[in-house]
Amino acid sequence: MEKKIGRQTLRLSHPPAIISHANIGGRHEGRGPLAAYFDELSDDGFFGEKTWEKAESTMQKRVLSRALEKAGLTASDIDFVFAGDLLNQCIGTSFGLRDSGIPFYGLYGACSTMGESLALASLLLDGGFGHRTAAMTSSHFCTAERQYRMPVPYGSQRTPTAQWTATAAGCTILEAGGKGPVVTHVTCGTVEDLGITDANNMGAAMAPAALATLTAFFQDTGTKPSDYDQIVTGDLGQLGSEILQDLMEREGYPLGANYNDCGLLLFDRKRQDMHCGASGCGCSASVFNGYLLQQLENGTWKTLLFAPTGALLSPTSSFQGESIPGICHAVLIENKV
């Protein structure tokens, strides 16, 4: 059976199972509508550390431990971990994994990292390169603000199109031949850039990437949006997901009531004053490794097309007048039970 179907999509011949998952969040995540779907919530944004960057590493360390613990495993049971984050040089991840001893492939896919890590962790198992892999990512509101925007104590006013970076992390453990929802298809993204230059409007910048990857998925698999119980992008937010819905309709793949976005799920935008919604690697990661996977596990959905999006900008590229390229990596997860 040919694994590659179409330009971007791979059909796995031995779909690995998601045997465990965990997520961790901060104060705002704990006051949002998905609070009950978190394994751990902390009111302390420092997670017991002295700096926010160390806090982010600690979130990754804890969420990996928790996911392993839930499966009755230890770090030595994991063949490879695929992980990354938003921080310069991905220090959230490298310091988080420093004591784990797990063979590690570092990724940078901005907020698409949960999709990218799940894709590669699944492909390595399908290829027979190991028995168990982990996929993980994180973000922290305070590390992201001071790196991408302004020091948090300035209390800068936010534009209506702005999104709120989630202080959260998520980890998925996959096993070849294991028990649980399985990853059956992977669609690798391409870099898309339609010329958006407003770094406070990431949703608009990332929507074309989601469009490209989702239409590639439907074309490659010969399916349509209504064939799936749930399609979830992340983190396009309110404006980005409206743009995506418009664009998908024009392309002949209208998204219906089965469509949602992690950026709209994590917070109560109105009550929590979150403008266009949530963002950050940790948004998709924590929504996926809690609420979304639980809906698959409890049978609410049988199929979930998960498509996290990332904006591949840096403050330097914006200062130099560049537009904002985006990328979206999709994985199809099915509960065959």
Next chain:
Amino acid sequence: MEKKIGRQTLRLSHPPAIISHANIGGRHEGRGPLAAYFDELSDDGFFGEKTWEKAESTMQKRVLSRALEKAGLTASDIDFVFAGDLLNQCIGTSFGLRDSGIPFYGLYGACSTMGESLALASLLLDGGFGHRTAAMTSSHFCTAERQYRMPVPYGSQRTPTAQWTATAAGCTILEAGGKGPVVTHVTCGTVEDLGITDANNMGAAMAPAALATLTAFFQDTGTKPSDYDQIVTGDLGQLGSEILQDLMEREGYPLGANYNDCGLLLFDRKRQDMHCGASGCGCSASVFNGYLLQQLENGTWKTLLFAPTGALLSPTSSFQGESIPGICHAVLIENKV
């Protein structure tokens, strides 16, 4: 046949071939001992662009084009590209690949990225997920200096342990069942940190990672350093490679005259006043995709164990008093002709 042998090493069952490769360098690379092994050299550090960051993207764009051209291919012939760089949010890569349309998995492995990208590009082909893949990375002296150290115009004095970031890029094209040297084994690195805190002594910080990955490779494969025609780390530089040689000897795997380091090969340290040698993702990438692969292709060597090393620090982690974790990804390349 079991693909996973030992904790970190994979033996490929259908070793993909390196069918094409290209490299590009700047002024210092063009005045160094490997000048004749470059596909393109530019005296203009801006590579025709207005900023150094855009120059780095242009290097990636050009080196990919050149590698494709040498194989008589176009971007649409490549199933996946694995790439990354040292810049915050890896903008060298994402802007470099913006117009390519190639499905892209972004990596962050610091200066180990050429090893990481080769490893994953090889594994995807061995797993039957495609026919051709590309692995690519770059670095630029001026983008690295202003991001990691000081603005270049300051003309800061360099410490004797400092290395000089290469202004260079390299790209490898792999093909399942193709003609050329083949990737037969891949050893995935772990994050290693022995507590070095001097950000001007990367060689010392990365040597423990090279030790961990090389000893894992020899243990997993049941071989010893003298079994290989050439073992090349990168970019440990003078001090780091001396430390590695000491450590390997103590572990019972002494490295002999068949050992070298990309950081020692790229520049004439004395004549070019390069202190401990070259560094940067582009160092290993350009040495590998020129001099090293040519030695395999012309039969000088039949086996090359290539083990680029990366320092997983950021200026922020150093400011916060953290030590410097390292990682090393190794690939074994054999010319079976």
